[in-house]
Amino acid sequence: MRFVLNASNTFCISLDARWPRMSARLDALGIECERWIASTPDQVVDQFAGYLNGGQRACGQSHVNVWRMIVERGLEYALVLEDDAMFIEDWRERLELLSGVDDPEWDAVFLNASEPIMPEDTWVVAREQYLTGAYIISRRGAQCLLSWYANEFASSDWMTSRLQTRGHSYSYFPWLVIQEGMESTIGSGVEADHAKVVRCLGEERMKKYTF
Template sequence: MVSVVPRKPFRRSFLRERTCIFLLQRPPLFLFLFVFCTLLVRFTHVLNFHATWKEASEIQVRLDLPFAPFTSTETVHIPGTSTLGFSRIYVLNLVTRTDRRAYMETLVRSLNLDVHIVPALTPASSELLPYRHLLHERGWLNVGGYLREPELACWGSHMKIWSDVVASNLSSALVMEDDVDIEWEIEEIWAQLQKGLESTTGLDGWDIVYLGHCFNKAGPVLYRSMYTTRNGGQVVHSIREARESFCTHAYAVSHRGAMKLLRLLRDTDRSVDWALNRRRRKAHLRLLSVHTPLIIQLRKSADNPSDVHPGDMRSEERPEEELIESTASHFKL
């Protein structure tokens, strides 16, 4: 009878040990492999970035967009369970305002919102170079408005978001700036209002819905609902025609609306909120607003200066806006 000697199982750790000993005994070879692998990883990263940028540029040309859509390297995704019924939620943030970004990350996480933080353009952004001819001060007898560098950067930031909405084929999007406070029960309230909006205007019968606004001359009521809060109180919310709404700190835009805005505001002569109101009257833009607002802008102060108008405290002149229950106050942000 032949006895069979069992083979010892192959140990991968043994191979790793022998490989390490082999390389450590040959420092030049070890250094060469280390540098080669490092450069290979860097080169692959550059190729991926170039491919993403090239794809975004091709989409921009194909769809005739004024700005290229955001690349994956430009956006910061904050995962959550809710987009409030929109295809995507954008938060516009200057990369230098890390304080506001940290605040907004905490705010949206408190509400478990799924959000994409995107970089706002600055007056020095190269993407604005083709549009610097739009800059001008007030015209004769102050007629014609003005568009200075900060307003141009703000206009470009919103135009870039609308370009991304069209390029990504989103049915709708919520756009927020990074200095807002949000209604604590916004998900439940907006779900109720959204049903009324769809029954009144259809799925795509609107261009912009302001969830937050200032100096708004509200028009006729399209839909009104009674909401019972978690504390048992009852609050009336309504959707109205927006006759003259200013500020762009919180609004929803439909796909149809984004396409209209890219065409109508491509050659603007005023800040983006003024231009929206002018085009509403001339180009049949359907602008709606929520009353009372579900999102409000934080008051400007020395600790929270305006990015568009540094040193300007005109927000103190606005009528006082209050939420039913502030998320920032709820979590002491």
């Protein structure tokens, strides 16, 4: 697998308040993208699981909208970012290592994940990995999710974790992307999650990410 990423297939889901900071970070990294305005709780139009709070539904709606757009535009694949993504300095070189993985039926590539992955420095099949801060999803992967959850969507990271059960999703450690650890809009334990990231990576590795 090898990817050509540019403004036509890279999308950053962002709230107005967070966009200036994220836009400056993307410019510094030379990443071209289309800003995708994040949905707010009052803009949720699809049916979502009843146990989700308003922020979780809005986040899920944003991702669902991007998946639909990928299908509608006929994109082969797209890089989807959230507006707190921080890239490791050599993320492009690490992503290029995927050229050695031959999987014509691939669904998704997760640049950030919820747990360390072994062995390190190797792309491996992702299983039970959560977080949707940065991932590349194929059109077939997007179509699969839209079909599976057509009657009731779940949280974005739950849906993408279920996509992994097909055995055609991949991830890498050290993660290519971590999330900044800003105030959450979905009510999750951001401070604890970020502390876990720091603990797993260590101080030296943390210095390699662009804040």
